[in-house]
Amino acid sequence: MPPEEFRRWGHEAVDWIASYLRDVGEYPVSPSLRPGDLLRALPSTPPESGEAFADVLADYRDLIVPAVNHWNHPAFFGFFPSTGSAPGILGEMLAAALNVNTMVWTSSPAGTELEQLTTDWLRQLVGLPEGFEGVINDTASSSSLYALAAARERHVPEAREQGLGAAPRCRIYASEQAHSSIDKAAITLGLGRAGVRHVPADEEFRMDVGALRAAVREDLGKGVRPVAVVATLGTTSTASMDPADTVADVAEEHGIWLHVDATYAGPAAALLERRHLFQGWERADSVVINPHKWLFTPVDCSLLLCRRPEWLRAAFSLTPEYLRTVEDGGVKNLMDYGVSLGRRFRALKLWFILRYFGVEGVRARLRGHIALAQGLAEQVQREAGWELVAPVHFGTVVMRYAPPGEDPEALDRMNAAILERVNKSGEAFLSRTVLRGRVAIRLAVGNLRSTRAHVERAWELLRAAAREAEGELAA
Amino acid sequence: MPPEEFRRWGHEAVDWIASYLRDVGEYPVSPSLRPGDLLRALPSTPPESGEAFADVLADYRDLIVPAVNHWNHPAFFGFFPSTGSAPGILGEMLAAALNVNTMVWTSSPAGTELEQLTTDWLRQLVGLPEGFEGVINDTASSSSLYALAAARERHVPEAREQGLGAAPRCRIYASEQAHSSIDKAAITLGLGRAGVRHVPADEEFRMDVGALRAAVREDLGKGVRPVAVVATLGTTSTASMDPADTVADVAEEHGIWLHVDATYAGPAAALLERRHLFQGWERADSVVINPHKWLFTPVDCSLLLCRRPEWLRAAFSLTPEYLRTVEDGGVKNLMDYGVSLGRRFRALKLWFILRYFGVEGVRARLRGHIALAQGLAEQVQREAGWELVAPVHFGTVVMRYAPPGEDPEALDRMNAAILERVNKSGEAFLSRTVLRGRVAIRLAVGNLRSTRAHVERAWELLRAAAREAEGELAA
Numbered sequence: 001m002p003p004e005e006f007r008r009w010g011h012e013a014v015d016w017i018a019s020y021l022r023d024v025g026e027y028p029v030s031p032s033l034r035p036g037d038l039l040r041a042l043p044s045t046p047p048e049s050g051e052a053f054a055d056v057l058a059d060y061r062d063l064i065v066p067a068v069n070h071w072n073h074p075a076f077f078g079f080f081p082s083t084g085s086a087p088g089i090l091g092e093m094l095a096a097a098l099n100v101n102t103m104v105w106t107s108s109p110a111g112t113e114l115e116q117l118t119t120d121w122l123r124q125l126v127g128l129p130e131g132f133e134g135v136i137n138d139t140a141s142s143s144s145l146y147a148l149a150a151a152r153e154r155h156v157p158e159a160r161e162q163g164l165g166a167a168p169r170c171r172i173y174a175s176e177q178a179h180s181s182i183d184k185a186a187i188t189l190g191l192g193r194a195g196v197r198h199v200p201a202d203e204e205f206r207m208d209v210g211a212l213r214a215a216v217r218e219d220l221g222k223g224v225r226p227v228a229v230v231a232t233l234g235t236t237s238t239a240s241m242d243p244a245d246t247v248a249d250v251a252e253e254h255g256i257w258l259h260v261d262a263t264y265a266g267p268a269a270a271l272l273e274r275r276h277l278f279q280g281w282e283r284a285d286s287v288v289i290n291p292h293k294w295l296f297t298p299v300d301c302s303l304l305l306c307r308r309p310e311w312l313r314a315a316f317s318l319t320p321e322y323l324r325t326v327e328d329g330g331v332k333n334l335m336d337y338g339v340s341l342g343r344r345f346r347a348l349k350l351w352f353i354l355r356y357f358g359v360e361g362v363r364a365r366l367r368g369h370i371a372l373a374q375g376l377a378e379q380v381q382r383e384a385g386w387e388l389v390a391p392v393h394f395g396t397v398v399m400r401y402a403p404p405g406e407d408p409e410a411l412d413r414m415n416a417a418i419l420e421r422v423n424k425s426g427e428a429f430l431s432r433t434v435l436r437g438r439v440a441i442r443l444a445v446g447n448l449r450s451t452r453a454h455v456e457r458a459w460e461l462l463r464a465a466a467r468e469a470e471g472e473l474a475a
Numbered sequence: 476m477p478p479e480e481f482r483r484w485g486h487e488a489v490d491w492i493a494s495y496l497r498d499v500g501e502y503p504v505s506p507s508l509r510p511g512d513l514l515r516a517l518p519s520t521p522p523e524s525g526e527a528f529a530d531v532l533a534d535y536r537d538l539i540v541p542a543v544n545h546w547n548h549p550a551f552f553g554f555f556p557s558t559g560s561a562p563g564i565l566g567e568m569l570a571a572a573l574n575v576n577t578m579v580w581t582s583s584p585a586g587t588e589l590e591q592l593t594t595d596w597l598r599q600l601v602g603l604p605e606g607f608e609g610v611i612n613d614t615a616s617s618s619s620l621y622a623l624a625a626a627r628e629r630h631v632p633e634a635r636e637q638g639l640g641a642a643p644r645c646r647i648y649a650s651e652q653a654h655s656s657i658d659k660a661a662i663t664l665g666l667g668r669a670g671v672r673h674v675p676a677d678e679e680f681r682m683d684v685g686a687l688r689a690a691v692r693e694d695l696g697k698g699v700r701p702v703a704v705v706a707t708l709g710t711t712s713t714a715s716m717d718p719a720d721t722v723a724d725v726a727e728e729h730g731i732w733l734h735v736d737a738t739y740a741g742p743a744a745a746l747l748e749r750r751h752l753f754q755g756w757e758r759a760d761s762v763v764i765n766p767h768k769w770l771f772t773p774v775d776c777s778l779l780l781c782r783r784p785e786w787l788r789a790a791f792s793l794t795p796e797y798l799r800t801v802e803d804g805g806v807k808n809l810m811d812y813g814v815s816l817g818r819r820f821r822a823l824k825l826w827f828i829l830r831y832f833g834v835e836g837v838r839a840r841l842r843g844h845i846a847l848a849q850g851l852a853e854q855v856q857r858e859a860g861w862e863l864v865a866p867v868h869f870g871t872v873v874m875r876y877a878p879p880g881e882d883p884e885a886l887d888r889m890n891a892a893i894l895e896r897v898n899k900s901g902e903a904f905l906s907r908t909v910l911r912g913r914v915a916i917r918l919a920v921g922n923l924r925s926t927r928a929h930v931e932r933a934w935e936l937l938r939a940a941a942r943e944a945e946g947e948l949a950a
Contacts, residue, residue, distance in 0.1 A: 010565065021481055035806045067588070086484075113542070138775075321909035322711050327510060340775075343774075
């Protein structure tokens, strides 16, 4: 495409994006299509000849956009929030134009050094001490996989050469509320699902450290080798906070790698009034925080901070001849810190975002989200028939419609029906979880564009859906 | 950032990108800065208050761009080519604006179904039969890791639950020319480096299938369990082609998973006159091809085609309650096919590219690159003192300055000096490898903007550098 043609379509795309960012709140949050509808609307074979870009863009508008679940919508409250902020979109545009691959310093000096810089800025933002070295991965699943690979390298150093066949049984400890990526990492690393011991959580969904301590001792007595303890700061179901400080005591006592999964809640440590909830995470060997969750960064961008980066390198460094460069001696080659050799210039968007918002701008927005969530939580607590299932520390509110006297399984079906009804309205999108065996509804505030009105409307929809669901089930 | 402010900076960014795409050939390919220069030019702490975006963009232009190694430059011939084509950049812009996360169908119906569609278009483009199911990963390192995890799942099914502690010794077979990502995958999967047996290659750097067969038999005799055979179609050092058909014979004979690493060369199977080189890859269980290498797609975009997707799902599927959706029964949830839960809407750029260029447009450009490389190869062969180290099947030319009578180690130093001199010129960027213990220079053609003039200038620079290096070493 000649540069002048790019200029034309680029301007058209920017105008579309600007209007989209302005109007996204007027779209249905999630589409009403059925599985397969989009596939059936598109040709099943690639075109022989190139097509006019005007036609491609028209199909984008007419076919793709109506099939999108709008994560950038101010009433998208499902899963965890992720905002594609304007400075982040500008960063992605320019990164795609440069198209550098930040695998070694030589292949992208700017990519490598800006990644060093922005990851250190983030470390400072959340108040972690010097000594943590940062790299950016695609997702928290990868960041936790790499951190646990480093832990395996430290505790089972023979694995790198000989594999796990000759190693003793190994164990990773995490709460029963830990993210599934920990189990996936254990499977991937050859430790197996049985390689993760899920420690019970207390009534507020925090890891029971007494149970952790007992589990480690029991395993040690049986010759099982502890590899890592995972403390989750901001669990996926309820955003509960494991007591990192006492978890760190256990990890230190036994010399076990401590990995902190602060994927969601990490940015909130920027708020001095919330930092006490993170107490102890500074003792971790590794910490993961996702700017693409609650820091206004388009997917993907996951920060892995590591206080023992030498173990990441020990696990992953392999420099074949075709990747050797004259600079190798004195530089950081980011390919040495994980599986992926190819690496996008993700630091650019993060740098744009941190500069555009500034530390105070980030804090003000996070405080705003927490206030919205806490306001909703108070309403839920006051509303007859509804209950708040977990304390609200951040932007995530977990609730359940549970009028007294109903059968718990009927209530599960009713909560599922409420969620489905709200999501089908197109006015808000929420997701679900199961806690103590019972279905609960999650509403996660964190999009830059969400206002009190969006949260209040969602709450109206939930209450209306509850009345209707109750009527239907009774009928 | 208000949408109208985005509109302003978006237009400014598009103008910058259009001019960059027009003028990139006039930039020095690689920057002259030293390690740490960029870090020293930037503030080490994040700003307290937000900054004007005009200042951010000015710093981008004044500080970042001069520190970039320009992969989009028409004289970037290092590593493997990667073009951020204009339709690809437009796709990245719009994907960042939508900012969907394609982890489950519900979270992004358009992302999920367009990924099914475009990966099938690619399958058709390269002539693989129906039955291969595609997913897009960030990089080939991830794609091969996931494929080999599926192979491990099939051959060592107990590993998912119990880990590898109780498993017999396992082995992956790959040629000595296979990519380092295979070793990295073996380390990650807990098979260890010893879990990869590197089979010798022949004089044209193709796997010696007789040696493969003997290695498998020897291992079986010792109770070692074969997990996968990797055939590389387009090795990193020389773009050599393992004989996939006879490799497939061995894999089938013993029922071993066959993974084909066609990361680089895969797109060339779109050319009917080249397809014979790929003969047998249709018998693979999994194939990786990177559109972000030789298919004009901005990083990252790696296609994993799998004829046994049930084994990928068996290895990786884990659906916690907070990811369950009402649609789960009848849909494809892409998180089930690998480690990363979060997934960008990468199919959008690929769809734009395949539609804009069309099958014939892709073919014409690949043919052009191959012609440029073969033209250079002929010149290298004719030039006194220079030798072509490997046959040229695609866009990659591997050469060595080796005038007769010189000591091989002095020649190694001389070739390293030649490469360094050319790269320092800023007029071209090449990379290196080592073959049969000797340093060689790689020049990989594949950028959309590369012309005969760019390749000829690089060749002039190489010859001039050789004369100068010889003079210096003699002095």
